[in-house]
Amino acid sequence: MELSVKERRQYFVAHVTTSHKSTEYLADPDDADLAKGAEQLTVQEDTSDPIDPIDDVTSAPHSAPHSAPPSPPPPENNPLHPIAYSAALVSKVDRMPVDIPQIQTSEETDELSGEVLFDPWCDPCNPRVIQFQDISAAAFKIKSGIMMTPCTRSHISSMTGCQIFFKKDFLQYTGSFKERGARYTLLMLPEVQQKQGVIAASAGNHALALSYHGQELSIPVTVVMPIIAPIMKIQSCRQFGANIIIHGKDILESREYAMRLAKKENLTYINGYDHPHIIAGQGTMGLEIVEQVKNIDAVVVPVGGGGLIAGIALAVKSLYPHIQVIGVESERCASFRAAMEAGQPVYTAAKSTLADGLAVPKVGINSLATAAPLVDKCIAVPEEFIAMAILRLVEIEKAVVEGAGAVGLAAILAGLLPELKGKRVVVPLCGGNIDTTVLGRCLERGLAVDGRLVKFSITVTDRPGGIAELTRILANLGVSIKDILHERAWLKSDIFSVEVRVMCETRDLEHAVELERVLKEQYKSVHFGHFADVTNAGGMKIDLLDCPSPFV
DSSP states (O other): OOOOHHHHHHHHHHHHHHHTTSOOOOOOTTOHHHHHHHHHTOOOOOOOOSSOOOTTOOOOOOOOSOOOOOOOOOOTTOTTOOOOOOHHHHHHHHTSOTTSOOOOOHHHHHHHHTOOOOOTTSOTTSOOOOOHHHHHHHHHHHTTTSOOOOEEEOTTHHHHTSEEEEEEGGGSTTSBTHHHHHHHHHHTSOHHHHHHOEEEEOSSHHHHHHHHHHHHTTOOEEEEEOTTSOHHHHHHHHHTTOEEEEOOSSHHHHHHHHHHHHHHHTOEEOOTTTSHHHHHHHTHHHHHHHHHSSSOOEEEEEOSSSHHHHHHHHHHHHHOTTSEEEEEEETTOOHHHHHHHHTSOOOOOOOOOSOGGGOOSSOOHHHHHHHTTTOOEEEEEOHHHHHHHHHHIIIIIOOOOOHHHHHHHHHHHTTOOGGGTTSEEEEEEOBOOOOHHHHHHHHHHHHHHTTSEEEEEEEEEOSTTHHHHHHHHHHHTTOEEEEEEEEOTTOOSOTTEEEEEEEEEOSSHHHHHHHHHHHHHHOSOEEOOOOOOTTOTTOOOOOOOSSOOTTO
């Protein structure tokens, strides 16, 4: 028997809430110190939370923002710490010079400073399930400061077999949907916290949105950015009046530093994808989608930390339960699908991806608790189709969209959603902040995947006119040469031959296949890779060309 949306949500929230408490430590009866420490870790109930779970969910009580109590130090001779160091090793450590620098992890630093990194709004033991009325309230509060972006039918519809409508949220002032949640969260702060200011850790869109709306609402904003953050985004945040701190080699280190600084400076830390008000703000896009497009069959949503799909799924399913909500993430960081399978957020290694805005190793606990009962499926898309989606949007839609915002279209182009043929589908284009150099690489890679940028190696005679004959054949076929290089020294055939490596442009995939056929008829040694079949419903299988190319 299939469960209703209400029953699915009730089951999942109860499962997520209890799964974190299922493992209990059985201390020795004589270990009074550990027993006392376990009592101190009990979560107390507090009904002052401004965002409460749905009434019919029997889950653990939600707590108001609080600081987690520090764990007591392990007692001496603790059986959980059985490592006994030799006297010789202890003596050697005692004789070490005192000026040798010690490497400390962030956890050790927090213990030494007496601080515990804990975000009271994102408590793993008490996930907060967002309600539809929270999204409705957010839509009313932010309407004066957020653009209602267009949601129009796409010219790409004829290529995909389904009617695609693009929700163009990359047209927001700072270039992404993040403005919705950022403005609502700032508006919901008490007056005292608005005067003290907020802090966040971000390398991109969340930082821009928070900085801009903080300036608009006269709320001081501090943003901690990793050293890998693009210079363009750092300068943009400074122009919006934010206090920028560059700290940490990645976003995790930046986040830890931001949370420590929030305690020290008495600032309010805002999680960019899991804060309840952030999720409610992002859900306003779902309200706009169902208002702008009629008779929707499915919504294909990019997934990173989970805040956007949680908000959209709640808004759409509350009004039209029959609409499919499908999540899409990069296959190089499929953290949401892993969390769905595990029933709770799990760490997933994030690799380099074109959709860098979606590379969140661990999804938010509140986002997962809200989205999981409502999301129908979640798929991972290959990198090559993300590049192709960016190319299609530039060429056909005249829209510059970053990789994270184009994954929804990438999943359709990859043939991963055949059930949407003939359906009316909405795809949010949720971000357009892509670096110009990265955009150039994406376009070239998309051309290569599309069979329009080709590289091959061919052996021709080294006599006068050998290369001229090759170029004449390419010209007769209408192929444009982009780069050409001839090689003699490393050729293993006779000394009167030369290997020529050519990078050229063709009209389409069929034109590239014709080029390969003609050259193999004229020459004995021709090396092409297997071209991509972009119409393969099972997904593209592509082999690298024999001559390695940075564009493939």
